[in-house]
Structures are given as structure tokens and as C-alpha cells.
Amino acid sequence: MDNQAFEMHGESIPSSSKTAEWPKKEERKSSCSLMKIFLVCLLACVITTAIGVLVLSLIYTESIGFIQRTVVKNDDTTSQAPVEKEVDIKFRFLNQLGKSKVHRFPGGDIQWARFRNDVNEYESVEEMEFGKSINNFRSKMTFGTLRIKSNGLRVPHWHFNANEHGYLLKGTAWVGVVDADDSVVTTYNVTAGQVIFFPRNTLHWIKNIGKEECLFLLFFTTHEELKTLDVDDAFFSTPEDIAARALKPQGGVNFIRTFKKQTEDQAINLPPNLQELVQNASYVQSPDNLVWRYFYDLKGSSEYPFPGGIFQWARYRINGTGLNETEKIFSESLNKHENTLTLATLRIFSNGLGQPHFHFNANEMGYVISGCGKVGVIASDVTTNFNIDIGDVIFFPVGSQHYIKSVCDEDLFLILAYSTGNQLETLRMNDYFHATADHILAQIFFKEQNEFKKIPKASKKSGK
Incomplete structure (x- = not known):
């Protein structure tokens, strides 16, 4: 029995097998070309990306570093300000x-x-x-x-x-x-x-x-x-x-x-x-x-001595305590206006110490008028100690413990400002040690309780 379908199929097989060999070679060449194109594109992308990252890095470095500028000196010469990173x-x-x-x-x-x-x-x-x-x-x-x-x-x-x-x-x-x-x-x-x-x-x-x-x-x-x-x-x-x-x-x-x-x-x-x-x-x-609403004779005001030196104050006092009639006018003027400051001069004798303390209700800023000293600051996230000299400005954030020590043969003299027009609130290290129970201190410092009786109370208040 003749099977035309089979014959047609049988005839088509050899025909297709002969013509299939040439396209396979073309496909191989095409695949190779596509691969080359892909690799070239990939390489271009990598190079472009690298250049972009480099440019962005340079821009970022410039933005976080201090901007370098030309400085004109008095002799008309120019120099480049150094670029600092830390x-x-x-x-x-x-x-x-x-x-x-x-x-x-x-x-x-x-x-x-x-x-x-x-x-x-x-x-x-x-x-x-x-x-x-x-x-x-x-x-x-x-x-x-x-x-x-x-x-x-x-x-x-x-x-x-x-x-x-x-x-x-x-x-x-x-x-x-x-x-x-x-x-x-x-x-x-x-x-x-x-x-x-x-x-x-x-x-x-x-x-x-x-x-x-x-x-x-x-x-x-x-x-x-x-x-x-x-x-x-x-x-x-x-x-x-x-x-x-x-x-x-x-x-x-x-x-x-x-x-x-x-x-x-x-x-x-x-x-x-x-x-x-x-x-x-x-x-x-x-x-x-x-x-006296706008003026205060600080130099002629009362002195407040402490073991290491002397304070004088231009400040508000509750009920005018310790102030004369004209000083009371200034005190009330400070308290009347919003966000005023308390000013003071601080003289620390040679090798004297303004002991560690902090302020509950004020930031503190000061300017060194004469002498030289050493300052220590303990803030919430940082501790640092540094020297100060004439013309330096210092800053102590509210609540940060700090001290000032005179380290020269002459007295250290500063003008200080506190960010409050109310009565300044301060706590000194000597005071908070004595205010803390001995048995609490013993537990904190792994030291026998009776040892803390060796720490004397301050004989005079600084008025700070």
C-alpha cells in the first residue's frame, strides 16, 4: 500500500538535513559577534561607572572638606589655605x-x-x-x-x-x-x-x-x-x-x-x-x-571669693539679694527682657583652680583677657582637655562638667557670659560628692565607706 504521507515525510528528511548544516555555522558566527558586542558594551559600562564614581567621590570629598580658598596677604602675595579633613x-x-x-x-x-x-x-x-x-x-x-x-x-x-x-x-x-x-x-x-x-x-x-x-x-x-x-x-x-x-x-x-x-x-x-x-x-x-537699666559697674561691684580666686557679677538676683538700689534696677531689667545674659569676671590666682562644676540652666561662654590656663570639658558624648591663652574664646554647653585652671605665674582673668537672665544654678563636684550618701559612693568606686570622710567640704562658696 502506497503511503503518500510517509513518502512526503521521507523525502523531506534528507532535504532538511542537507540545508541545516550551513545555518548552524552562521549562528555560530552570529553568536560570536553578539558576544563581542556584549563584552564591549559591558566594558564601556564598567568604565563609565568607574568614571562616574570617581567624579562623585571628588565632589563629595570637596563638599565635606573645608573649601580651599586663595588668601591675600598684606604683602600682596597669595597662598592657598590648607585643606583639612579632621x-x-x-x-x-x-x-x-x-x-x-x-x-x-x-x-x-x-x-x-x-x-x-x-x-x-x-x-x-x-x-x-x-x-x-x-x-x-x-x-x-x-x-x-x-x-x-x-x-x-x-x-x-x-x-x-x-x-x-x-x-x-x-x-x-x-x-x-x-x-x-x-x-x-x-x-x-x-x-x-x-x-x-x-x-x-x-x-x-x-x-x-x-x-x-x-x-x-x-x-x-x-x-x-x-x-x-x-x-x-x-x-x-x-x-x-x-x-x-x-x-x-x-x-x-x-x-x-x-x-x-x-x-x-x-x-x-x-x-x-x-x-x-x-x-x-x-x-x-x-x-x-x-x-542703670542699660549699665552696670561690674568693676565696682561686690567681690565673691572662692579658694582659687574671685568672681564679680552683673546678674539677676531673686528679691535683689546682695544688691544696692541702682544694681537692683539693672537686675530687674535683665529679668524683664527675654533671653538675656548674666555676665561675670573671673580671676583665678596663679596655679589656682575653678573646680569641676556644671550649670543647670545656662550655656557658658568666656574670653581670656590675661594669663593662661587649662580647661577640661566633659559633655554627653565627648571629653577633652586643652590650653587657653589671651584672646581665646571658650564654650561650655549647659549641663557639661568643666573646670578652669590657671597655669601661669600671673593670674588668669576672663569675662564670662551665661545664657540666662534668671538666677544662675550651678553644682560643683565637691558639693555633689558630699550630697551623695557614703554607702552609694562606696558601691560606685569599690572603696570602703568610711574612706569618703577624708574629703573635706568646701569652706567658701564661689557664688557661681
Whole structure:
């Protein structure tokens, strides 16, 4: 029986087997070509990825490292600021102010230990570490030095976001404060060792009326970038017709147009033709009941001795304890305004010690006026010890235990500020050891209970 289907199938087999050999060779060649293309693409991807990672690494390294900048020196030469990667933890609590930028004006200069929004405004990674630290701890504190030449003027201005507390280290100045009630202007004279106070958003000025320069040590109650407006800047930012209508001068707008705007910032002003501009000046002292709201004679105040040295205070005291009538006015003024500071001078005798202690209700910031010392800080996550010298700024976060020791032949002398307008609350190591039961101490330190009777109580309080 003929089977056509089988015959057709049988005939097709040899035909297909003969034609199948050539495509297999082509497939092998095609597969090889595809493999080569795949490998080339893979290699290109690897190279591209490596380059991308390298570029991102460089960008990241640049962003986390301090930005290298060209520094112009006084001799007109240039150098590159070093790129630092790691910073000693002590600079969270130490600012070597003498190394910071000096902002010069016709009438004086200013230096800062403060937080900056723009990292390019820091002079070094150490300075940036301090700025970040006072900001991270929400310290409500910033420090600066203000030098005013003889006859120079810190122009009338106000601060949007901070009270200002100052200590006059040298010189003689005349200060003016315009109160919220525009009919009350308080003016007073300040000499070395005295304190000035300007509440936030209060217009004030400082005029050097002596023959030597004035040096003010200033504390501001903000850990953010300080915001200030000078009167001349406010004036020239006001439309002429608006200024004329507000001031109502003779000559109207034409008179307003005669005001001259300086090309440079005049924050501390001293025109070369000052004698031509000013023929008569009087430096009036307002009544005590006005002056002492913004002034305190720290140098002439009571001394509070302790075994290692002496404190003097410009502070609030509950019920005015230990204060005379004028000091009570200042004390109440501090407590009345929000976020004010307590100021103090601390003198530690040669080789004396301000023993370990901490503050319940305040951060602390200080400036070394004379002498040299050693400081120790124990914060929640770090412990550090470092030396301090003239011109250094120190910072102790609230609750951190710290000590200050004089290590020179001369006394160590500092101006200190505490971020509270209330009565300062402090606990010293000697006090908390005696306040802790002996059997608790014995269990903590693996020492017999009666051994702790060898620790004497402090004979005098520091008043701190």
C-alpha cells in the first residue's frame, strides 16, 4: 500500500538535513559577534561607572572638606589655605579669636566667634567647628570684639535677633539708647570694667570720647547668624520722598538728596574731616533710674571669693539679694527682657583652680583677657582637655562638667557670659560628692565607706 504521507515525510528528511548544516555555522558566527558586542558594551559600562564614581567621590570629598580658598596677604602675595579633613574635638569648645578675620572700618574693627550660614566665611575648619558647635547646642550665644578709634563711632543700629551685652576692657565711651517710647533717650558714659546692655531691636550707638582706643568684649544672645541694621543703611534704602515726608526738613526732597552715601560699610565711622563736620558735642549723662537699666559697674561691684580666686557679677538676683538700689534696677531689667545674659569676671590666682562644676540652666561662654590656663570639658558624648591663652574664646554647653585652671605665674582673668537672665544654678563636684550618701559612693568606686570622710567640704562658696 502506497503511503503518500510517509513518502512526503521521507523525502523531506534528507532535504532538511542537507540545508541545516550551513545555518548552524552562521549562528555560530552570529553568536560570536553578539558576544563581542556584549563584552564591549559591558566594558564601556564598567568604565563609565568607574568614571562616574570617581567624579562623585571628588565632589563629595570637596563638599565635606573645608573649601580651599586663595588668601591675600598684606604683602600682596597669595597662598592657598590648607585643606583639612579632621578637626580636633577641642575646637567644639575653643575659638582662637586672634586667628579669625579682622573686619576693618574707618573708625575701628570687629572680630567674631560665631556661626555662619555660608561656610566660605569661616577662615579655617577650626573656626567652623566652633561655629557649628554653638549652633548645634542651641547656645543662644555669639561673641565679638569691637575696637573703636579715638573719636570713632559705632553708628546707631539695632539687632533683629539678639540682645547685646558688652564689657569695656579699655577706653572711655559715650553710649546712647533709644527706648521703645521714642520720647526717652538714655545716654551715659562708660569706663573700663563696666558693662553695657542693649535689648533686642533697641536702637543704640557707642562713641569713643577718649584719647585711646576703646575695646569692647561683646556677647549676643543668638546662635544663628546675627542680623543687624545700621541707621545709614536704613536711610538710604528708604525712597527720597518717603524720607522727606517722615523727617519734614527745610528744603524737602532736595535736602534729603544732599545726604552722602559712603562707598564702603561705615559700621564704625570716622570721617577724615570730622572737625569740619562737628563743632560742638556734649556727652550728657541721663538720670540713674534710666541709666542703670542699660549699665552696670561690674568693676565696682561686690567681690565673691572662692579658694582659687574671685568672681564679680552683673546678674539677676531673686528679691535683689546682695544688691544696692541702682544694681537692683539693672537686675530687674535683665529679668524683664527675654533671653538675656548674666555676665561675670573671673580671676583665678596663679596655679589656682575653678573646680569641676556644671550649670543647670545656662550655656557658658568666656574670653581670656590675661594669663593662661587649662580647661577640661566633659559633655554627653565627648571629653577633652586643652590650653587657653589671651584672646581665646571658650564654650561650655549647659549641663557639661568643666573646670578652669590657671597655669601661669600671673593670674588668669576672663569675662564670662551665661545664657540666662534668671538666677544662675550651678553644682560643683565637691558639693555633689558630699550630697551623695557614703554607702552609694562606696558601691560606685569599690572603696570602703568610711574612706569618703577624708574629703573635706568646701569652706567658701564661689557664688557661681
